[in-house]
Amino acid sequence: MIKRSQRLAALLEMPFTRALIALLVILALGVLFNADGTFFRWDTHRDMLRHISRFGILACGMTIVIIAGGIDLSVGSVLGLTAVVSAKLSIHMGLSAWVAVPLCCLLGIACGALAGALIARFSIQPFIATLALMVFARGAAKFISGGKKISQGVETPEGFQYLDFPQLYEFLNAKILGDNVAVVTLVFLLCVGVSWLLLARLRPGRHLYAIGGNESAALLSGVPVGMAKVLAYAMSGLFASLAGICQAAQETQGDPEAGVSYELTAIAIVVIGGTSLSGGRGGILLTLLGTLTIGYLEKILSINAVGEAGRLMLTGAIIVSAVLFQRGRK
Amino acid sequence: MLNFPPVMWSGQEAMETQHLSMRGIGKAFSGVRVLDSVDFDLRAGEVHILAGENGAGKSTLIKILAGVYAEYEGEILLGGQPVRFRSPQHARRSGISVIHQELSLVPGMSVSDNVFLGREHAARGWVRRARQERECAALLARLGMEVTPSSLVGDHPISVQQSIEIAKAMAGDARVVVMDEPTSCLAAQEVERLFALIDGLRRQGCGIIYITHKMEEIYRIADRITVLRDGKKIGTAAACDLPAEQLVRWMVGRPLEAQFSRTPSGSGKVRLEVREFSVPDPAGLPRPKVDRVSFQALAGEIIGIGGLQGSGGSELLAALFGVHGRRPTGEVFLDGAPVSLRRPASALREGVALLTNDRKTTGLVLGMSITRNMTLASLPRYSPGGWLLPGREVGAARGHAERFGIRAATLTQPVETLSGGNQQKVVLAKWLDTNPRVLLLDEPTRGVDVGAKHEIYELMNRWTSAGITILLITSEMPELLAMSDRILVLYQGRILREFGRGEATQESVLAAAMGREEGERK
Numbered sequence: 001m002i003k004r005s006q007r008l009a010a011l012l013e014m015p016f017t018r019a020l021i022a023l024l025v026i027l028a029l030g031v032l033f034n035a036d037g038t039f040f041r042w043d044t045h046r047d048m049l050r051h052i053s054r055f056g057i058l059a060c061g062m063t064i065v066i067i068a069g070g071i072d073l074s075v076g077s078v079l080g081l082t083a084v085v086s087a088k089l090s091i092h093m094g095l096s097a098w099v100a101v102p103l104c105c106l107l108g109i110a111c112g113a114l115a116g117a118l119i120a121r122f123s124i125q126p127f128i129a130t131l132a133l134m135v136f137a138r139g140a141a142k143f144i145s146g147g148k149k150i151s152q153g154v155e156t157p158e159g160f161q162y163l164d165f166p167q168l169y170e171f172l173n174a175k176i177l178g179d180n181v182a183v184v185t186l187v188f189l190l191c192v193g194v195s196w197l198l199l200a201r202l203r204p205g206r207h208l209y210a211i212g213g214n215e216s217a218a219l220l221s222g223v224p225v226g227m228a229k230v231l232a233y234a235m236s237g238l239f240a241s242l243a244g245i246c247q248a249a250q251e252t253q254g255d256p257e258a259g260v261s262y263e264l265t266a267i268a269i270v271v272i273g274g275t276s277l278s279g280g281r282g283g284i285l286l287t288l289l290g291t292l293t294i295g296y297l298e299k300i301l302s303i304n305a306v307g308e309a310g311r312l313m314l315t316g317a318i319i320v321s322a323v324l325f326q327r328g329r330k
Numbered sequence: 331m332l333n334f335p336p337v338m339w340s341g342q343e344a345m346e347t348q349h350l351s352m353r354g355i356g357k358a359f360s361g362v363r364v365l366d367s368v369d370f371d372l373r374a375g376e377v378h379i380l381a382g383e384n385g386a387g388k389s390t391l392i393k394i395l396a397g398v399y400a401e402y403e404g405e406i407l408l409g410g411q412p413v414r415f416r417s418p419q420h421a422r423r424s425g426i427s428v429i430h431q432e433l434s435l436v437p438g439m440s441v442s443d444n445v446f447l448g449r450e451h452a453a454r455g456w457v458r459r460a461r462q463e464r465e466c467a468a469l470l471a472r473l474g475m476e477v478t479p480s481s482l483v484g485d486h487p488i489s490v491q492q493s494i495e496i497a498k499a500m501a502g503d504a505r506v507v508v509m510d511e512p513t514s515c516l517a518a519q520e521v522e523r524l525f526a527l528i529d530g531l532r533r534q535g536c537g538i539i540y541i542t543h544k545m546e547e548i549y550r551i552a553d554r555i556t557v558l559r560d561g562k563k564i565g566t567a568a569a570c571d572l573p574a575e576q577l578v579r580w581m582v583g584r585p586l587e588a589q590f591s592r593t594p595s596g597s598g599k600v601r602l603e604v605r606e607f608s609v610p611d612p613a614g615l616p617r618p619k620v621d622r623v624s625f626q627a628l629a630g631e632i633i634g635i636g637g638l639q640g641s642g643g644s645e646l647l648a649a650l651f652g653v654h655g656r657r658p659t660g661e662v663f664l665d666g667a668p669v670s671l672r673r674p675a676s677a678l679r680e681g682v683a684l685l686t687n688d689r690k691t692t693g694l695v696l697g698m699s700i701t702r703n704m705t706l707a708s709l710p711r712y713s714p715g716g717w718l719l720p721g722r723e724v725g726a727a728r729g730h731a732e733r734f735g736i737r738a739a740t741l742t743q744p745v746e747t748l749s750g751g752n753q754q755k756v757v758l759a760k761w762l763d764t765n766p767r768v769l770l771l772d773e774p775t776r777g778v779d780v781g782a783k784h785e786i787y788e789l790m791n792r793w794t795s796a797g798i799t800i801l802l803i804t805s806e807m808p809e810l811l812a813m814s815d816r817i818l819v820l821y822q823g824r825i826l827r828e829f830g831r832g833e834a835t836q837e838s839v840l841a842a843a844m845g846r847e848e849g850e851r852k
Contacts, residue, residue: 200718201717201718202713202716202717202718203709203710203713203716203717203718204716205718206702206709206713206718207709209695209698209702210695210698210702210706213695213696213697213698214691214692214694214695214696216691216692217691217692217693217694217695217706218695218706219674220651220653220674220684220686220692220693221674221678221706221707221760222673222674222675222677222678222679222707223675223706223709224675280695280697280698281697
């Protein structure tokens with residue numbers, strides 16, 4: 001008996017169990033306030049997943065960076081920049097997805113690697129380095145787009161023209177498997193899978209945990225600290241660019257203002273999942289649960305027609321309670 | 331000893347005899363009992379040693395007294411009054427001052443601001459800086475310290491910081507001062523000054539609880555000794571009634587054979603050769619940290635590096651492992667081949683491993699599991715092509731845990747949950763797992779209990795008989811004398827003297843360490 005209760009107590013101590021309980025509480029609220037059965041329809045869940053996917057993708061990169069003891073404030077701006085570049089390449093220039101997607105990804109990786117290099121090589125604090133990149137990338141987005149949204153409608157000397165909608169965006173916007181799953185959700189799950197492989201199964205992932213846990217001990221153990229940090233921020237940049245392509249597809253345009261404050265949502269998702277902001281502890285599956293928790297919270301509030309003001313206040317309160325619950329009583 | 335609490339409200343008389351009394355103290359962490367109805371009492375004006383192996387429950391008892399753990403069984407009487415500390419501040423205001431092993435100073439603040447931290451002299455919220463600095467200066471003078479109250483704590487060496495910590499503890503009206511291994515990073519003359527301070531406190535009527543693993547210290551200053559083992563109190567005795575063998579038996583539960591037993595195993599082959607090796611001062615001062623040091627070490631030999639704090643020993647070991655502020659000069663040969671040790675990673679590739687003198691800040695990733703800490707420095711072996719093989723890691727960790735005698739419930743638990751001695755064994759296992767040719771050990775037994783120390787000495791014997799060369803730094807003279815095959819004594823970064831096995835005595839090594847051979851020094 002004692003042994004069983006001890007094992008249960010140990011199970012309850014695990015961050016994963018706690019994140020799962022937080023999600024279940026939110027789901028129970030959904031059942032309770034189901035808005036005349038809206039909550040029980042699959043398309044409610046599908047749309048929630050479709051909406052939250054971009055944030056989830058950003059949160060994957062954020063998780064990697066936070067586990068390495070850093071923070072990435074630039075993801076929202078890099079998302080905006082790549083949304084613009086993606087729209088420019090796909091809509092205006094009509095390039096195929098096989099060219100446009102790799103180019104956007106390279107741009108995201110370059111942004112992340114730049115931040116990582118500033119942090120690793122010149123020991124600039126992650127907060128400062130990525131804050132600078134956040135401002136710079138937003139500027140770059142406005143510069144490339146000329147401050148206007150990049151959409152199908154363009155002014156030419158011959159008059160107003162309406163360009164073709166790129167196949168890439170059509171594909172990303174589609175719902176497959178009998179109209180039941182949005183493609184962007186699959187992109188999100190793919191990002192979760194890649195992050196999981198990196199963090200749980202690959203050597204560089206272990207290095208990131210060690211660096212976040214104790215950087216000097218990691219360095220003295222022969223861990224290539226600089227390389228690992230650059231890798232973490234590059235991954236975050238890569239995921240931000242994927243989210244940017246999805247953003248452009250879902251909005252059918254490249255908005256230079258897209259992604260403002262998304263980095264904060266991504267951080268909230270990571271923290272609600274239970275990954276420690278001080279680094280070294282956490283995991284991508286926690287972030288998956290955190291993504292669902294935030295997604296369902298917003299969905300339940302919106303199907304119950306809670307206004308934006310109430311939604312924001314409630315979300316703030318829930319973040320605090322989730323984190324307190326994650327920490328538990330010690 | 332009292333089995334019954336003294337009558338309440340008769341505080342005055344009780345204070346004379348029973349300054350502090352803790353009775354029936356118990357504490358369990360998630361079902362694991364770490365303290366089991368421990369009675370402990372402290373008289374005014376005595377130094378009471380709290381002894382026991384790591385994990386015996388000393389720190390837990392102290393943390394309960396200091397208000398860190400507010401939930402516990404049993405009761406505490408301070409001056410006859412029952413008290414229950416809800417927080418460290420509460421304990422502090424009631425006259426309990428704790429000097430932790432880890433310093434609790436803010437490096438970026440001035441000495442006087444640190445001393446008065448949390449108890450600032452203030453008028454309507456404004457800190458009265460001038461008054462604080464005046465009082466701080468008076469306090470420092472009383473302690474015989476030459477430190478400017480307005481200077482920054484971080485600008486002082488660690489030993490001075492330790493003294494500032496003591497000044498901070500004494501600034502309040504401390505009735506009980508707890509010192510947790512205060513000498514672990516002090517050099518010999520600083521230890522003397524600390525003992526003088528303790529004597530002063532004792533005469534002022536303070537009760538002092540002193541935790542240490544060093545036998546000489548215990549018998550230098552103790553009035554009474556209480557021994558804990560496995561969370562239980564074994565006994566309390568006056569220091570003069572408790573001979574050292576008896577004390578050790580109480581601590582470990584079994585008599586230790588000879589505490590040091592070195593089986594020399596140096597072969598004829600030169601493993602490590604260092605020629606004209608210098609490490610510049612990282613801050614750019616003209617005097618280098620290590621100054622043209624040359625020596626040879628045979629395979630299987632233990633070379634002791636003697637010298638006072640700051641004589642360059644730690645810097646020498648760090649530089650040989652590729653850790654340095656500015657590039658060292660000179661040549662290093664391993665098995666006759668010249669090697670370049672620029673970074674820890676390249677040193678590890680050459681088969682050099684460094685155990686640093688601070689396992690918490692530079693040795694372990696505390697939140698990581700035992701297994702992962704053990705494999706961290708040799709990760710490529712467990713991840714061919716970058717792909718981790720957890721099964722291989724667990725297998726290796728099991729082997730290490732068995733060979734090193736690591737006591738842990740599971741190998742997946744975070745290393746921070748282990749006692750100090752077991753943590754140290756995890757760090758040693760990590761370095762051994764890299765299959766080193768040369769092992770640089772900087773204070774391998776710091777903060778480790780008697781039993782674990784003995785185990786570490788045995789491990790060192792085993793490694794050297796397998797041909798590993800060890801460079802050893804230790805602040806415990808008996809350990810240095812007993813374990814080293816040769817001793818190089820450093821003074822101001824230079825090798826001042828070399829002793830063969832059996833030539834050295836405590837006195838001769840200390841004399842060399844203090845630069846006596848230089849003649850013009852006093």
